Amino acid sequence: MKSIAILGSSIIEAQSMLNTAHSTASDVFWGGTAISGLASFLLQSWYSLLFTSGFLKLMWRHVTNKVIISYKKQIKKQFEIVKCLLASELLDISYVSHDNESAYSLVKKIKNLLLSSHLSPPFSPREPESIYISYLDTIEEKVKQEGQRKINKKSEKIEYYHTQNKFEISQKLPIVYDKGYNITFGGIENLHPFDTKKYGKVAHYLKQHLGIEKLNFYKPPVFDENDMKLVHTPKYIESLSSPLTLALLVDLPIVALFPKSIRESKFIAPVKKATSGTVLALELALKYGWSINLSGGYHHAKSNVPVYGGYCLINDICIAAKKKEQELLQKNQNYKIMIVDLDAHQGNGHEDIAENNSHFVIFDMFNGDTWPGDFSCQERINFRYPLRAKTQDKEYLAILKTNLPDAINQAKPDVIIYNAGTDVYEKDPIGELSISAGGIIERDAFVFHEAISRKIPIVMVLSGGYHKDSAEIIGRSIENIYRKIINH
Numbered sequence: 001m002k003s004i005a006i007l008g009s010s011i012i013e014a015q016s017m018l019n020t021a022h023s024t025a026s027d028v029f030w031g032g033t034a035i036s037g038l039a040s041f042l043l044q045s046w047y048s049l050l051f052t053s054g055f056l057k058l059m060w061r062h063v064t065n066k067v068i069i070s071y072k073k074q075i076k077k078q079f080e081i082v083k084c085l086l087a088s089e090l091l092d093i094s095y096v097s098h099d100n101e102s103a104y105s106l107v108k109k110i111k112n113l114l115l116s117s118h119l120s121p122p123f124s125p126r127e128p129e130s131i132y133i134s135y136l137d138t139i140e141e142k143v144k145q146e147g148q149r150k151i152n153k154k155s156e157k158i159e160y161y162h163t164q165n166k167f168e169i170s171q172k173l174p175i176v177y178d179k180g181y182n183i184t185f186g187g188i189e190n191l192h193p194f195d196t197k198k199y200g201k202v203a204h205y206l207k208q209h210l211g212i213e214k215l216n217f218y219k220p221p222v223f224d225e226n227d228m229k230l231v232h233t234p235k236y237i238e239s240l241s242s243p244l245t246l247a248l249l250v251d252l253p254i255v256a257l258f259p260k261s262i263r264e265s266k267f268i269a270p271v272k273k274a275t276s277g278t279v280l281a282l283e284l285a286l287k288y289g290w291s292i293n294l295s296g297g298y299h300h301a302k303s304n305v306p307v308y309g310g311y312c313l314i315n316d317i318c319i320a321a322k323k324k325e326q327e328l329l330q331k332n333q334n335y336k337i338m339i340v341d342l343d344a345h346q347g348n349g350h351e352d353i354a355e356n357n358s359h360f361v362i363f364d365m366f367n368g369d370t371w372p373g374d375f376s377c378q379e380r381i382n383f384r385y386p387l388r389a390k391t392q393d394k395e396y397l398a399i400l401k402t403n404l405p406d407a408i409n410q411a412k413p414d415v416i417i418y419n420a421g422t423d424v425y426e427k428d429p430i431g432e433l434s435i436s437a438g439g440i441i442e443r444d445a446f447v448f449h450e451a452i453s454r455k456i457p458i459v460m461v462l463s464g465g466y467h468k469d470s471a472e473i474i475g476r477s478i479e480n481i482y483r484k485i486i487n488h
Contacts (some may be wrong), residue, residue, distance in 0.1 A: 017269040027275065038485050058440070062143075067102060091106070091143065092143060097151075103143045104143045107136050107143065111136050111137075119314055136175065160177055172218060173218075173289060173482075174218065174284035174292070175206070175217055175218065175291065175294065176213070176217065176218045176219070176220055176277040176281050176291070177199065177218075177277070177294040177295075178217075178219050178220050180273045181199070181200070181273060181277070181294065181295040182196060182200045182268065182270065183196035183267065183270045184196065184197060184266075195465070195467075195468060195470060196270075198471040199294050199467065201475070202294050202475050203461070204473045205472060205474075205475025206475060206478060209479050210478075217294075218280060220276035220277035220280050221279075222277045223272040223273060223275060224276075227279070227323060227471050228314060229317050230291070230323060231303060231322055231353050232303055232304070232315070235307070236306065237307055241260065243255070243256040243258070243260075243263065244256050245306055245391075246263055246267065249306055249308060249309075249313055250313075250314070251308070251309045251310070255267060260452065267313075270295075271298060271311075271314050271316075274293070274298070274316055275296070275316035275319055275320075276411060277296060277316075278293045278295075278296040278316040278320045278459070279320045281296075281323075282321070282323075282324055282415070282417070282459050284459075285415060285458060286324075286415065290451070290452060290457065290458050290459075290486060291457075292459070293460070293461050293462070295461070295462055296463070297317065297419045297421065297461035297462055297463025298311070298313065298314055299313055299315070299317060299341060299343060299348075299350040299419055299463060300312035300345070300347070300348060300349045300394075301313060301314055301315035302315070302352040303352055305352075307348065309371070310345070310372075310464075312349060315350060315353060316461070317461065319348070321360065324337075325337070328414065332414065335359055335361055335414050336359060336412060336413040336414055337413060337414070337415055338360060338362075338363065338407075338411050338413035338415070338417070339362050339364075339416075340447060341362065341365070341366070341421075341463075342400070342419060342420060342424070342443060343366065343423060344366060344370070344421055344424045344428070344430070344464065345366055345372060345431070345464065346368075346372055346373070346374055346378065347366070347419060348377040348378075351377040351378070352372075352377050352380070361382050361383075361407075361411040361413055362380065362381045362382050362383070363383040363404065364384055365385040365387060365404075366385075366386060367386075367388075367389055367433055368387055369384025369387075369388050369432065370431075383407040384429070385399055385403060389432045389433070390432065390434045392434045392436075393434075393442075394422070396433070396443075397439060397446075400443060400446065401446060404446070405450055414456070414457075415455070415457045415459070416447075416456055416458045417456070417458075417461070418447050418451075418458055418459065419461055419463045420444055420461065420474075421462075421463035422462075422463075422465030422474055423463075423467075424439075424440065424443075425437065425465065425467055425473065427469060428466050428470075429467065432457075437469065441473070441477045441480050442461070444477040444478075445477070445484065445485060448460075448481050452485060452486075462474060
């Protein structure tokens with residue numbers, strides 16, 4: 001088989017030709033305008049300049065648009081072929097691509113592309129890739145045979161294992177979600193940089209790409225008001241009723257003008273529901289070995305002092321841990337709950353709450369050059385890794401991969417709560433780190449692998465993430481964890 005690198009070089013060639021087309025067309029336009037300007041000066045007729053430059057501009061747009069569209073189509077086709085061939089080992093009856101395409105559909109489409117006489121570089125004919133087509137024929141036949149064995153695909157039950165626990169994914173995944181997680185109020189939420197509807201977007205992604213039906217998510221129970229007292233003082237709980245305090249906590253001054261009923265239902269209730277989700281997720285992790293709450297991670301909420309900004313009203317992580325703590329300690333006095341906090345910001349809330357609790361172990365990698373800079377709380381971090389602003393993938397992942405395994409080995413936790421903030425993303429306007437989408441996906445997979453390979457139950461909560469790309473990155477990351485780690 002021809003090397004995939006040859007296809008890759010064709011893509012590069014096509015892209016360079018695209019850039020050349022841009023440059024050449026631009027040169028023609030400006031050169032023609034300069035010549036027409038000179039002619040107009042000699043003829044002392046500025047009307048001819050306006051006419052000629054206008055005509056050239058229209059021609060430039062028309063020609064370059066056609067060339068660009070053609071080149072882009074060829075490049076896209078080449079990427080499709082390379083993507084399919086790289087994924088060939090994964091192509092089976094259960095495969096679904098990021099574009100919601102089955103293996104059978106993908107193979108058929110790629111075969112049609114390979115049979116076309118003009119691929120890339122554009123306008124340069126080549127022989128059909130007979131070896132590739134033969135290879136894809138084999139995959140197509142395999143997928144077809146697998147499909148025939150599945151009489152009713154909808155009733156198919158795929159079984160997954162964690163240690164000795166067996167459960168059926170077709171019934172329910174240990175993923176918790178409720179549409180009430182999303183914070184919406186007539187567009188007011190758009191004044192805040194946080195995407196308050198990302199939870200629903202992640203759920204939608206998982207429905208599309210993993211085939212999870214609506215009923216296959218766990219729904220959080222009704223919030224128990226007494227749970228707040230496990231980690232927050234009565235004075236703090238009362239402060240949430242203050243219009244000004246709430247407005248400062250959610251970083252939206254206009255909220256102070258709303259009636260109490262609206263403040264409660266639109267801004268506090270979603271956080272309470274998410275907290276119930278984290279409590280349930282911890283139960284599910286202890287039963288199945290892993291779980292994900294598609295919200296939560298309000299890691300700035302302290303015990304008795306409001307932390308303004310960051311939208312952290314209730315510390316769901318500590319409530320879930322404390323709620324389970326007494327029961328677990330009865331079985332094992334040395335019980336350890338490890339919080340792995342990889343949000344871009346220091347988790348000063350759970351560090352404050354865990355100050356005198358030796359059963360909490362905290363691993364925190366955060367941007368040390370930005371808010372909150374809570375140095376007194378940093379003293380409570382067992383494994384502390386402040387980062388410089390603009391830290392990139394290579395350094396970030398090296399620190400994580402070098403230190404997290406050692407931290408887990410030292411702490412010997414009985415459960416891990418993973419605060420998986422996506423505000424480390426390179427385009428995030430607040431996190432001020434420079435981690436790529438691929439780096440985030442690799443990070444999450446590594447944390448899950450370290451937990452599951454040691455048979456330590458792990459709970460993941462979503463935490464911060466302020467760019468519109470966050471929801472898709474989270475969806476892709478969970479899909480990757482599900483396929484490559486949970487499944488294997």
